[in-house]
Amino acid sequence: xxxxxxxxxxxxxxxxxxxxxxxxxxxxxxxxxxxxxxxxxxxxxxxxxxxxxxxxxxxxxxxxxxxxxxxxxxxxxxxxxxxxxxxxxxxxxxxxxxxxxxxxxxxxxxxxxxxxxxxxxxxxxxxxxxxxxxxxxxxxxxxxxxxxxxxxxxxxxxxxxxxxxxxxxxxxxxxxxxxxxxxxxxxxxxxxxxxxxxxxxxxx
Amino acid sequence: xxxxxxxxxxxxxxxxxxxxxxxxxxxxxxxxxxxxxxxxxxxxxxxxxxxxxxxxxxxxxxxxxxxxxxxxxxxxxxxxxxxxxxxxxxxxxxxxxxxxxxxxxxxxxxxxxxxxxxxxxxxxxxxxxxxxxxxxxxxxxxxxxxxxxxxxxxxxxxxxxxxxxxxxxxxxxxxxxxxxxxxxxxxxxxxxxxxxxxxxxxxx
Numbered sequence: 118x119x120x121x122x123x124x125x126x127x128x129x130x131x132x133x134x135x136x137x138x139x140x141x142x143x144x145x146x147x148x149x150x151x152x153x154x155x156x157x158x159x160x161x162x163x164x165x166x167x168x169x170x171x172x173x174x175x176x177x178x179x180x181x182x183x184x185x186x187x188x189x190x191x192x193x194x195x196x197x198x199x200x201x202x203x204x205x206x207x208x209x210x211x212x213x214x215x216x217x218x219x220x221x222x223x224x225x226x227x228x229x230x231x232x233x234x235x236x237x238x239x240x241x242x243x244x245x246x247x248x249x250x251x252x253x254x255x256x257x258x259x260x261x262x263x264x265x266x267x268x269x270x271x272x273x274x275x276x277x278x279x280x281x282x283x284x285x286x287x288x289x290x291x292x293x294x295x296x297x298x299x300x301x302x303x304x305x306x307x308x309x310x311x312x313x314x315x316x317x318x319x320x321x
Numbered sequence: 322x323x324x325x326x327x328x329x330x331x332x333x334x335x336x337x338x339x340x341x342x343x344x345x346x347x348x349x350x351x352x353x354x355x356x357x358x359x360x361x362x363x364x365x366x367x368x369x370x371x372x373x374x375x376x377x378x379x380x381x382x383x384x385x386x387x388x389x390x391x392x393x394x395x396x397x398x399x400x401x402x403x404x405x406x407x408x409x410x411x412x413x414x415x416x417x418x419x420x421x422x423x424x425x426x427x428x429x430x431x432x433x434x435x436x437x438x439x440x441x442x443x444x445x446x447x448x449x450x451x452x453x454x455x456x457x458x459x460x461x462x463x464x465x466x467x468x469x470x471x472x473x474x475x476x477x478x479x480x481x482x483x484x485x486x487x488x489x490x491x492x493x494x495x496x497x498x499x500x501x502x503x504x505x506x507x508x509x510x511x512x513x514x515x516x517x518x519x520x521x522x523x524x525x
Contacts, residue, residue: 202382206379206382206383209379210422233356233357235351235379237377237379238379238382238383239328239349239378239379239382240382241349241356241357241360241378243356243357246356252354253354256354
C-alpha cells in the first residue's frame, strides 16, 4: 500500500511519498517521512519493509557523506545511484534488502535526474517512476500529462492529480503524502498533502 | 511466472557477409507493468565484440559490469582486445562459476574474429555454449524469434540487407510477446564501422 512516485521537470525533480507507517492492520503513524536527503542536492524516496527502508537509506546516506569527507567532492547523482545499486546487488544473494528506491538529484553538469532502483537492484534512469500499488494509478496519470519541460507549478499540479487518483481509486489509500523537490538550490520539503492529522487530546 | 520472464527481453544476432548484426528490444518491465522503454540490453565490449544479455535485468547489469572488468584486465595484461571466441569462453566460465546459484541471464555474443570472420553464439544461464553459423536468439520472445529468423534468414547478406532482415525478424517476433517490445535497438558491425539504429515498432 506504500505509494512512492516522482518525475523530472525543467531543472528540477520532484518525489512524493505516502506517509503511513503500517503494521498489519494498524496504522502506527500517518506523518512518517519516507523521503530522506542524502546530501544537499539528493533525495532518496524509499518504500518497502520498514526496518530495511530506514537502515538501508541511512547506510547509503552515511556512505555518501563519507565519500564527500574523504574526497572533498560530493558524489554525482548517477554515482550515488550506482553505489546504491551495487550495495543492493551484493546483498541480493546473501541477505536481501526489501527496499524500492527512487533517487532524485541535481548536478550542475547533468541537471536534474531521477533513478529507479528496485529491490532486486535493477537500476534505470527515468523521467517518471513509481512504486507500489499506487504506481498503477500514478504512472498512467503521469504518462498522460507529463512533458519534459514542465515548470514546478505544472509538475505539482500533476503530482496532485496523481495523489487524487490514488486517494479515490486505491482501496486502502494512504491519507497523507509528503512532496519534496530538488533543484539547483538544493533538496527541500515542498509540501504535505494531509487529509488526516493527529489530533492532540485535550487535557483531562 | 518464471524468474526469467520477470523483466521481459528479446535478443537476436545474425551473421552476414564479413559482418554481423545484433538486436534487442527496449522494454524494461516488472511482470505486467512497463517501467521504461529505453532499456539497453546490448553492450559493447570492444569495437568488434558485442554482448546482448536477456533475462533478469539486475543480473544483466551485474554480469555486464563483471565482464567489462574482466575484459579491461585482459586488455592491460595482453595489450590487445579479446577475440570473440575467447570472450565467449570467458562468459561461459563466469556463468558456470555460479552453477548452483546462477546469474539469471542468457547471453548472446557476437563479434568479428580474425580475417573479419563473423562469430555468434548464445548460452544458457549456466554457460552451455551454442555456436551457430546463421543466427542465435534468446529471451522471452525466443520461440517466435526462432521461427521468424528461420523464415527470413539467408546466408551472405550484406550489411544493409542484414539490417532489414534482423529488424523485421525482431519486430515481428516481439509483437507476439507481451513482455518484450516497445521498439528495437540494432547494431550492424562491419570491419570498418559500427552502425547503431533505433527501431520504432508497435508501442505496446
